Amino acid sequence: MANLETQVLDEIIVKGRRKLLTLGSAALAGLVLGGTKEAKAATAYTDADILNFALNLEYLEANYYYIAAFGCTIDTPNAAAIAAGAPTGGIPISSSTFVGTPGGPVSMTGANMVNFTGQTAIGAYATETAIEEGKHVLFLQGALSSAAVAQPLINLTTAWQMLGGALTPAAPTFSPYSSYAAFLLGAYVFEDVGVTAYHGAASLLTVSGNLSAAAGILGVEAYHAGLVRTTISTSTDPNITGTVSTAVSISNLRAALSKAGLLGSTTVPINDTNPDDLGPSPVAVTLAGMTGYTSSKIVNCDATNAIAFARNTTQVLNIVTGGGAVNGTTAVSPAKGIFYTNGMNAGPNGFK
Amino acid sequence: MDSRLKPFIDKALSRRTFLAGAGSVAAVGLMAGCSNDGTTTGGGGGGGGGTGAYTDLDILNFALNLEYLEAQFYLYAATGKGLTAANTMAPTGYTGTYTMGTVTPGNSAMVAGTTTAQQQIINEIAAEEQNHVQFLRSALGAAAVPMPSIDLSFFGPLALALTPAVASFNPYASFDAFLIGAFIFEDVGVTAYAGAAPLISAAGVTSGFLNYAAGILAVEAYHAAYIRTALTARAISMGATSPTSSVYPYVGIANQVEALRASLTVGNSGAPGSGNTGNTGAAGSSGSVEVALNVPQSPTQASAIVAADSVHAIGFARNVNQVHHIVYGSPTVGVAKGGFFPNGTNSIFSTTTA
Numbered sequence: 001m002a003n004l005e006t007q008v009l010d011e012i013i014v015k016g017r018r019k020l021l022t023l024g025s026a027a028l029a030g031l032v033l034g035g036t037k038e039a040k041a042a043t044a045y046t047d048a049d050i051l052n053f054a055l056n057l058e059y060l061e062a063n064y065y066y067i068a069a070f071g072c073t074i075d076t077p078n079a080a081a082i083a084a085g086a087p088t089g090g091i092p093i094s095s096s097t098f099v100g101t102p103g104g105p106v107s108m109t110g111a112n113m114v115n116f117t118g119q120t121a122i123g124a125y126a127t128e129t130a131i132e133e134g135k136h137v138l139f140l141q142g143a144l145s146s147a148a149v150a151q152p153l154i155n156l157t158t159a160w161q162m163l164g165g166a167l168t169p170a171a172p173t174f175s176p177y178s179s180y181a182a183f184l185l186g187a188y189v190f191e192d193v194g195v196t197a198y199h200g201a202a203s204l205l206t207v208s209g210n211l212s213a214a215a216g217i218l219g220v221e222a223y224h225a226g227l228v229r230t231t232i233s234t235s236t237d238p239n240i241t242g243t244v245s246t247a248v249s250i251s252n253l254r255a256a257l258s259k260a261g262l263l264g265s266t267t268v269p270i271n272d273t274n275p276d277d278l279g280p281s282p283v284a285v286t287l288a289g290m291t292g293y294t295s296s297k298i299v300n301c302d303a304t305n306a307i308a309f310a311r312n313t314t315q316v317l318n319i320v321t322g323g324g325a326v327n328g329t330t331a332v333s334p335a336k337g338i339f340y341t342n343g344m345n346a347g348p349n350g351f352k
Numbered sequence: 353m354d355s356r357l358k359p360f361i362d363k364a365l366s367r368r369t370f371l372a373g374a375g376s377v378a379a380v381g382l383m384a385g386c387s388n389d390g391t392t393t394g395g396g397g398g399g400g401g402g403t404g405a406y407t408d409l410d411i412l413n414f415a416l417n418l419e420y421l422e423a424q425f426y427l428y429a430a431t432g433k434g435l436t437a438a439n440t441m442a443p444t445g446y447t448g449t450y451t452m453g454t455v456t457p458g459n460s461a462m463v464a465g466t467t468t469a470q471q472q473i474i475n476e477i478a479a480e481e482q483n484h485v486q487f488l489r490s491a492l493g494a495a496a497v498p499m500p501s502i503d504l505s506f507f508g509p510l511a512l513a514l515t516p517a518v519a520s521f522n523p524y525a526s527f528d529a530f531l532i533g534a535f536i537f538e539d540v541g542v543t544a545y546a547g548a549a550p551l552i553s554a555a556g557v558t559s560g561f562l563n564y565a566a567g568i569l570a571v572e573a574y575h576a577a578y579i580r581t582a583l584t585a586r587a588i589s590m591g592a593t594s595p596t597s598s599v600y601p602y603v604g605i606a607n608q609v610e611a612l613r614a615s616l617t618v619g620n621s622g623a624p625g626s627g628n629t630g631n632t633g634a635a636g637s638s639g640s641v642e643v644a645l646n647v648p649q650s651p652t653q654a655s656a657i658v659a660a661d662s663v664h665a666i667g668f669a670r671n672v673n674q675v676h677h678i679v680y681g682s683p684t685v686g687v688a689k690g691g692f693f694p695n696g697t698n699s700i701f702s703t704t705t706a
Contacts, residue, residue, distance in 0.1 A: 132658055136665055139666065215566060215669070220667050222571075224657075226575070227577045304487075
């Protein structure tokens with residue numbers, strides 16, 4: 001191997017997400033984290049733990065889109081949901097074999113179907129995404145079988161106002177159900193995170209078939225994210241162009257929560273940067289050796305290598321709980337807050 | 353895990369077997385009778401997941417070939433110029449046998465008549481594909497293959513191969529034509545990376561190669577989503593009532609591209625799920641790796657932005673042979689060049705073996 005390549009690989013090995021995720025390992029604690037205080041990271045996690053982490057996220061996403069598109073939750077589809085392709089019996093959220101504390105159906109008090117009248121494209125996107133996220137729940141449940149976790153207690157109502165209050169500038173009355181434009185922002189909150197979560201998980205999976213599935217779902221989440229960011233970025237509807245700045249502030253908030261999830265480590269993975277989240281604001285680029293070009297920012301990726309960001313489970317947890325996964329430089333488990341009132345459901349060595 | 357994952361495991365094994373040829377997995381009989389050409393085992397030796405037939409570097413170099421193609425297409429669309437020589441020549445210390453090719457530009461030029469916002473989109477995709485070339489070359493170091501010859505005049509013949517044929521197609525003629533040109537590549541890029549990711553060795557995973565592949569896969573999917581969303585949204589905004597509506601025929605043309613891609617996806621389908629032992633050639637069918645675009649007529653009708661299987665909503669994968677069939681424009685097994693790559697890819701996978 002060439003020297004340059006060796007150097008690159010050494011850097012990757014030191015900085016790789018895989019190491020960040022296994023930082024409970026004594027051998028790596030010194031190498032990667034120096035004096036950082038470590039959490040009780042799962043040292044003996046399995047593919048099932050990783051897939052269950054994804055399942056918790058899919059419960060959240062699927063319910064959001066079902067509410068927005070159909071006005072129901074995933075377990076009790078209404079006629080509109082069934083007409084669009086939802087399973088007639090609903091998607092199970094608990095069973096006698098599911099792991100963890102069942103959180104029950106998501107409360108819809110303060111949530112409602114979005115009014116998409118006259119917005120054929122955006123309504124169609126919501127409908128498509130709802131059905132696809134529901135299929136991800138079903139797929140992961142089937143793949144995990146009796147190891148699958150039950151749907152945890154999920155807050156998709158007041159959580160939005162909590163999240164809005166944390167934005168800069170604060171939007172403490174934000175509701176994604178209030179308009180088609182607000183719906184896009186709600187989707188924006190989730191989709192890029194799903195991409196980073198599956199990306200971070202891919203290298204941790206040990207069974208080839210699981211990796212194939214995770215790579216496939218990663219692609220779908222990125223399609224969803226691309227759809228949302230395209231619509232926000234390219235619309236000429238003033239109601240939507242007015243959301244761009246909020247999307248940027250959502251990215252900024254996620255980046256801050258993600259950074260905190262690194263638990264004080266200044267080591268940033270090679271394809272990552274700080275911030276690890278970029279809103280849809282145009283940027284300057286050099287093309288074919290020539291400067292002076294302006295690029296949109298549909299894709300949430302680093303500016304140098306154009307590789308999507310990856311996040312470890314602590315970073316993802318810290319985002320979806322609004323900072324509940326970190327206390328200073330120490331991980332908190334279970335992480336609670338915002339969308340996950342009581343935290344996620346997980347097996348004994350799982351991520352929560 | 354359990355039986356639900358079995359099809360995926362089988363799929364991954366079959367993909368690995370496609371690639372492995374004489375490797376140990378093939379030896380168990382899944383691929384009896386398949387032999388590789390002489391170049392296959394000469395690609396650098398060992399480390400490719402234990403079979404010895406290919407290495408992680410071969411997989412990244414395969415991806416680099418595709419990125420060269422995409423980068424050239426988009427850079428010309430954005431600027432009228434292509435990759436700089438520094439991004440196409442063999443790297444310092446390169447000891448391989450591949451040589452740098454040339455670009456046949458065809459109609460290549462800045463896309464005509466774009467709005468500022470449309471130009472910024474073209475610029476973005478160009479910048480990101482250019483960065484992928486630079487990144488892969490950097491990651492591969494002296495092992496990076498130089499750019500193969502690329503023929504950007506192939507869009508015309510490809511369009512004539514559609515059913516019905518589209519005459520005089522020029523992807524640089526308008527923004528909508530550009531969307532069709534981009535559409536030819538983007539979903540394919542997603543599936544190529546999805547097919548490649550599980551082939552990376554355990555050592556390659558530790559080295560970060562899987563992280564790269566997954567991260568680039570996501571970026572390709574963002575791009576694909578952009579193209580599919582733009583086509584769908586423009587059709588709706590112009591009042592199209594079907595993909596072939598005369599007020600905006602481009603969705604229909606994109607679907608014809610899908611049908612052609614499906615017919616070129618030779619062999620075992622990369623569609624997730626069981627029983628996909630052949631590609632039916634029909635987008636949206638259970639064995640196909642394509643999902644046709646639609647033009648929703650109401651908010652309650654689902655769009656078809658995402659290319660994923662209809663049961664699990666999991667993205668598709670293609671193996672290296674299937675990707676080569678598409679970029680060569682030939683379903684014939686054993687073909688080593690053609691289409692966008694008139695001298696073949698600079699890859700040990702350049703000759704299709706299935």
